[in-house]
Amino acid sequence: MDFRFIDGTITTPQGFTGAAICGGIKEGNTTKKDIMMVKCDTLCNAAAVYTKNLVKSDAILVTQEHLKNGKAQAIVANSGNANTCNADGYKKASDVCKLCASTLNIAEDDVIVASTGVIGVPLPLEPFEQKLYLMKKMMSSENGSDCAEAIMTTDTVKKEMAMEMTIDGKTVTVGGIAKGSGMIHINMGTMLSFVTTDCAISSKMLEEALKEAVEDSYNMVSVDGDTSTNDTLAIMASGKAGNKEITTKNEDYKTFVAGLTEAFKSLAKQLAKDGEGATKLLICDVSGAKTKKDAVGVAKTVIGSSLVKTAMFGADANWGRVLCAIGYSGMDVDISKVKVTFKSEGGEVLVCENGAGVGFDEDEAKKVLVCDTVTIDIELNDGEGFAEAYGCDLTYDYVKINGDYRT
Amino acid sequence: MDFRFIDGTITTPQGFTGAAICGGIKEGNTTKKDIMMVKCDTLCNAAAVYTKNLVKSDAILVTQEHLKNGKAQAIVANSGNANTCNADGYKKASDVCKLCASTLNIAEDDVIVASTGVIGVPLPLEPFEQKLYLMKKMMSSENGSDCAEAIMTTDTVKKEMAMEMTIDGKTVTVGGIAKGSGMIHINMGTMLSFVTTDCAISSKMLEEALKEAVEDSYNMVSVDGDTSTNDTLAIMASGKAGNKEITTKNEDYKTFVAGLTEAFKSLAKQLAKDGEGATKLLICDVSGAKTKKDAVGVAKTVIGSSLVKTAMFGADANWGRVLCAIGYSGMDVDISKVKVTFKSEGGEVLVCENGAGVGFDEDEAKKVLVCDTVTIDIELNDGEGFAEAYGCDLTYDYVKINGDYRT
Structure with missing residues (x-):
């Protein structure tokens, strides 16, 4: 199969920049990065899969709504608070998207939002109000690793990867980050993973590819058998690689799925290896x-x-x-x-x-x-x-x- | 419901005696009781349920064969060796039954056999050859607790109970022992439970009652989610209580099932509480x-x-x-x-x-x-x-x- 892992992360594919900062989401946190934003300079085709738990974070409900049209341009995520089981959770998740959208000057429904951390504690909006504007100035393709750090909770190492493959004679790049080492942190934790690519692929085919690739990778990971309430795996495709857009399940599609599967496996193995308390x-x-x-x-x-x-x-x-x-x-x-x-x-x-x-x-x-x-x-x-x-x-x-x- | 727990154990119901001894089943064991026999002075109606694991101890295969006619008169069981995954396992389990039968002067196919301990190690027959005869002389209704001890592996306490209920104006007694605190001991362990009663009840109704009572008791226990290869729950009914034999699902049957369910729950809770490493x-x-x-x-x-x-x-x-x-x-x-x-x-x-x-x-x-x-x-x-x-x-x-x- 024609793919190779390269040094890189979520901001390696063409068109993507990111930033991360310590927003003090969790009381007392004054040093750990806990808010991240990733943006594409063009509107992307996008898709996501979520936890099958009946209890779902409001962040997931908002993201599901936003991805109905198969489009997204940015991701905003935080650690330190899961925004789950709160009466005002849906409004807060929407407000975070609003803040992100107005800061980056994009449409609110083109924002993917995710949270991980303690449940049942109201999500503070101040950190987003105070920091997103600052983060906008920091946005760079060099900051992908910081984004990986910002979503860590009890993780002991950052999980990230990048890969190149050849599709339609063009070099297509996939980059991604992940977090989660069991059902973690106060109350329950989360598997979050955000993946970007510059492959040209329709929303529908991207969603199909995501669902296929997840079967042999993320869906084959078990740390402790508990399924979290916030699990989210989202992918954005900028189309900047210049390949002919994949709109059917042709050979290019198969190549993309095969590469994506290996990309997900790489992240899945990093997650398993960093399972809570794991030594191997x-x-x-x-x-x-x-x-x-x-x-x-x-x-x-x-x-x-x-x-x-x-x-x-x-x-x-x-x-x-x-x-x-x-x-x-x-x-x-x-x-x-x-x-x-x-x-x-x-x-x-x-x-x-x-x-x-x-x-x-x-x-x-x-x-x-x-x-x-x-x-x-x-x-x-x-x-x-x-x-x-x-x-x-x-x-x-x-x-x-x-x-x-x-x- | 008309039942009360009483001091007692597997040999409390009328007709039953037992004995236990250190046979040195496991190399180096010179002190812990590891063989037990329970006998009834009359042929009993009997039934059993077993692990649903595809991997089954040969002891189970032999017991299944012996209980086809719904009759049994004795139980022989050992700890220290599971007699599972051995090429000669079936023959050894049959040989143990033969030895037990000739010692007690009963039919070979009226013996229930069970083993728990290390798998993949051939079961030594010498301990049975050398000790069963001795045990025959010890048989008494006072030895039920010793029998509970003989089947312990990593269990930290004996599990036993006795109960009286009134059926058809007669006092019917149920007594039982159990072992197992997770999937235990070398390789894998076992839930074993043997229950006796002097209730008069047909083989068919006894099997039905067993299956009903197990649903809300043993089948509701989880220590670590692993299902062992040797799990066996067997019951023998001597009929000596003098009640009119239960042959249909009448009121007496319902009373018996209700009591049996509580008896099993008592043992099930004892098992859960003594789960491996458990503090509560x-x-x-x-x-x-x-x-x-x-x-x-x-x-x-x-x-x-x-x-x-x-x-x-x-x-x-x-x-x-x-x-x-x-x-x-x-x-x-x-x-x-x-x-x-x-x-x-x-x-x-x-x-x-x-x-x-x-x-x-x-x-x-x-x-x-x-x-x-x-x-x-x-x-x-x-x-x-x-x-x-x-x-x-x-x-x-x-x-x-x-x-x-x-x-």
Whole structure:
């Protein structure tokens, strides 16, 4: 596939600039950047997908309204407050868009808004009133990383990526940022991801591409099984790459979807690896399933098992737990054909074949499992379906972060 | 309802005796009781339910075979080895039944067998060959508690109960033991529960009663979401209480089911409270759901949320996480009607009404949440459906037990 990762971030694709600042959204915050704006110098085609939780941030309700026409020109987002479960939430989210629009001199309904942080606390508008104008002066294509920083909550590292691919003979660039390491921060947290591209693609095809690419990437991440109320993944396409606009599911579309999938996977893995309290990235590769659906079900169940996650934390080659999770996944699996191998930079060790344990060297297994990325490879030997899921280990720090953080 | 809990255990109902011993099933064990036998002096009607995991212990396969005729006279069970995923597992489980049968002078297919412990390690037969005969001499109605001890693995306390109810003017007694505190021990653990009664009830009605009673009790327990390979709940009815045999779903049947449900709930709560690493029992009471199914779905999702569980460990009145879990339960809920109250011996505190937070005193909330049994009361205000689920908090010790135990 014709794509390559490059140094870069959300402001790398042509047409995009950004800025981030400390607005003091959360009482007492005087240093951490917590407001970001990204703008395109032209109106973009845009699309987004959201949490399936019945409880939704008002920011999502406003963004859904604004993206009905498939167009957007700017993103404004904050950390420190989720603007969820507040009586005045919808009005506040609208007001933030109004402020952003008047500052950047664009239409209010071309603004994408997102929030992450504590729920049930009214969102203060003053930081936006006081800082957006300042941010407008700072807008630059150099500030993408600052934007990644501004949406962090309990994240320990920034998540960002950029990629180039060739479409219609032109270089198309994709850049993105993400945050979220479990359901995080006071009350509940959020997976936010904003992606930009200069690809020329219609609103409808962009939405289709987004939905396809998310299936094998973000939808295959599990940190703790909890689904947040604010999850938002939005994409804007400026069309500045100069390729012939993609308006049907042609070869160019397929190339774009393939590249976008890899871009999302990169961000998804960064999220999983920085899961709350995590010490390692877990990848579960399932092949040989009767169907794709069976492969997805097995991969997600194994990566989500608390017992598998704690075993991986302890670098314990506990294949019985993997087999057990396969067994309760509810998928159509012939256990007597299952083969399990643990893989990493430290080597690989076969632990289970034909559904039963095989002798292995515990020391060799330890060498494989102490690495910071471990793949649980599951061969079901029963068909052609395959899937890959991303997760992390379950550690003392997960309990610490989530049991103690309000005190 | 006409039942009362009494001091007692699995050998309290008329006709039952038991014995337990240290057989050294697991290498190096020279002190802990790890084999138990329970026998009835007459052939009983019997029934069982098992794990839904595709991976099943061979002990289950043998027991299923033996219970096809709805009859049993003895139970033999061991801890220290799950007899699962072994090439010779089925033969070994059959051999254990043979040994038990010849020792007790009963038919081989009237023996219920169960195992719990490490998987993938061949079950040693010597302990059974050497000890069952000795145990036969020890059989007594005083040894039920020893039997409860013999099936413990990482359990920190024995689980047992006894209850009397009046059926057809006669006193009917139910007694039972259980083990399992999550998916436990090397590789994976097990929920085992054996229940006896002297009620006169046909095999068919006993099986029906078992299935009904398990719905609101054992099936509402979640410790860590993992479903073991060895879970078995078996019941034997001696008929010695002298009531008219229950052969249809009459009033006596209803009384028996109601009592049995409470008996199972007692054991289920003991299991949840002793969940791996748990410091407290969590009860989630859901009422006002559109349907029973919605109530069950909400209760199970909330009690299974890692974020709710860690918040409860931290005595943190984090109602947002409860609301969030309701939101992703997939059930038919109107979030804007939801009311959440935390209750315990320490008092009660309303934290959420009409789907939004209400002001509450954090110190008062702390007083409620530090108690060792906490009820999360959820009123959905949308119908008549209700359900109660049982779980525990998620703690450092859960991670410790499951991350470290093989080293």
